[in-house]
Amino acid sequence: MASVSSSDSSSSREKECNPPNNSPSSSPDLGPSLLSKINSHLDHETDPNLDPDTDYHNLADPVLLGQSDSLLGQNDGLMLDSGDDFTDAEDDLSLPTTRAVAKSEITRMLPAVSEAIAPIDEGQDNVLPPRSKVEIISTTSRAAVEHAEEFVHKVWEAGWRVAHHASLPDWLKDNEYLMKGHRPPTNSFAACFKSIFRIHTETGNIWTHLLGFIAFIGVAIYFLTRPSVEIQWQEKAVFSAFFAGAILCLGFSWIFHTVYCHSERVGKFFNKLDYCGIALLTMGSFVPWLYYSFYCRLEPKIAYLILIFVLGISCIVVSLWDKFSQPQYRGIRAGVFIGLGLSGIIPAMHYVITDGFYHAINCASLGWLALMALLYISGAIIYAVRIPERLFPGKFDIWFQSHQIFHVFVVAAAFVHYHGITAIANYRLTLGDCLETRNS
Numbered sequence: 001m002a003s004v005s006s007s008d009s010s011s012s013r014e015k016e017c018n019p020p021n022n023s024p025s026s027s028p029d030l031g032p033s034l035l036s037k038i039n040s041h042l043d044h045e046t047d048p049n050l051d052p053d054t055d056y057h058n059l060a061d062p063v064l065l066g067q068s069d070s071l072l073g074q075n076d077g078l079m080l081d082s083g084d085d086f087t088d089a090e091d092d093l094s095l096p097t098t099r100a101v102a103k104s105e106i107t108r109m110l111p112a113v114s115e116a117i118a119p120i121d122e123g124q125d126n127v128l129p130p131r132s133k134v135e136i137i138s139t140t141s142r143a144a145v146e147h148a149e150e151f152v153h154k155v156w157e158a159g160w161r162v163a164h165h166a167s168l169p170d171w172l173k174d175n176e177y178l179m180k181g182h183r184p185p186t187n188s189f190a191a192c193f194k195s196i197f198r199i200h201t202e203t204g205n206i207w208t209h210l211l212g213f214i215a216f217i218g219v220a221i222y223f224l225t226r227p228s229v230e231i232q233w234q235e236k237a238v239f240s241a242f243f244a245g246a247i248l249c250l251g252f253s254w255i256f257h258t259v260y261c262h263s264e265r266v267g268k269f270f271n272k273l274d275y276c277g278i279a280l281l282t283m284g285s286f287v288p289w290l291y292y293s294f295y296c297r298l299e300p301k302i303a304y305l306i307l308i309f310v311l312g313i314s315c316i317v318v319s320l321w322d323k324f325s326q327p328q329y330r331g332i333r334a335g336v337f338i339g340l341g342l343s344g345i346i347p348a349m350h351y352v353i354t355d356g357f358y359h360a361i362n363c364a365s366l367g368w369l370a371l372m373a374l375l376y377i378s379g380a381i382i383y384a385v386r387i388p389e390r391l392f393p394g395k396f397d398i399w400f401q402s403h404q405i406f407h408v409f410v411v412a413a414a415f416v417h418y419h420g421i422t423a424i425a426n427y428r429l430t431l432g433d434c435l436e437t438r439n440s
């Protein structure tokens with residue numbers, strides 16, 4: 001008998017702690033009931049402003065429980081404005097439609113939510129035990145958060161899309177080995193500059209030269225603002241030619257890669273500026289080296305300066321030719337600028353013949369100039385042959401493509417050249433003026 005009593009009491013305790021599933025107060029029935037009320041309200045409530053054949057529920061569900069204001073209030077930070085969207089042709093969900101749908105769905109959902117959770121707020125303890133209310137609120141909150149994340153993702157996707165190479169217009173098809181991640185035409189400078197902070201095929205090209213552009217502005221400001229007791233105005237003027245060339249080259253480059261997708265007309269214009277910048281950097285780089293290498297020899301200094309400026313201006317004129325920027329002339333472009341840089345071999349050989357190889361390496365920074373030339377030429381060759389994306393099409397669409405490697409080599413070569421001309425300037429200025437040098 002004792003065992004029977006114990007069994008009965010144990011059974012009664014289990015019933016108290018675990019109400020049967022058919023009880024009206026059990027949580028498994030009321031949780032779905034809450035969601036069914038909301039769904040029922042949505043199924044029978046139609047907004048006259050929306051298309052009856054379109055299912056908008058997935059866009060609106062996440063904003064049920066107070067998420068709407070924060071999400072919609074921050075949409076300008078998440079996506080591009082209307083007219084600035086990048087969307088694939090196969091997905092025509094525009095941002096204004098997304099906002100209108102979300103706001104309309106929120107408006108007609110709120111009455112359903114209020115009706116569904118009214119029993120909880122009215123304190124009907126005889127219907128819902130405390131544990132059931134907590135479970136319902138917890139379950140609903142988790143669902144709201146999950147749907148909110150999905151909503152943000154959908155709106156983000158609606159506001160920012162990239163295109164496949166095959167879907168681009170001909171004027172944007174520069175490299176067929178980059179398959180995905182291209183920006184389609186925008187016809188908006190605002191959209192182009194917003195894309196600086198997005199991920200696409202030009203992201204690396206923009207930032208490699210944008211950071212170099214900022215760095216050289218900083219170096220130039222520091223150098224040119226030194227007091228005259230440290231750096232004379234003549235040295236500032238000579239180095240200014242190099243700083244101007246570097247800043248213009250890197251500046252034209254990152255701006256071109258930013259606005260390249262605006263339109264064909266804008267893309268061609270800034271592409272020409274990009275090529276002009278390369279010529280300006282080459283000319284500006286020669287000025288301080290020729291000035292200090294032939295410091296006391298006026299005739300060769302002037303002759304070589306005239307030579308490099310004639311060649312540089314010729315490159316600029318060629319760059320203004322419309323067909324020069326076409327993909328089939330990529331090798332010719334690389335050859336033109338490599339040839340311009342290699343013209344520096346002529347004054348370098350002159351210096352070696354007159355002053356000796358040892359003096360050229362240790363005093364005229366010829367070693368640093370050789371490293372600079374190696375970086376420029378290597379980068380140009382990589383750019384021309386399009387390695388590595390040619391070997392692995394579609395694998396380097398975003399990062400480590402040939403144009404990005406070329407950009408890194410250009411920035412590195414410019415800083416190597418700056419170090420070299422600084423070294424030769426310091427050496428030359430320690431020797432005194434030309435009269436003292438000749439007498440010694």
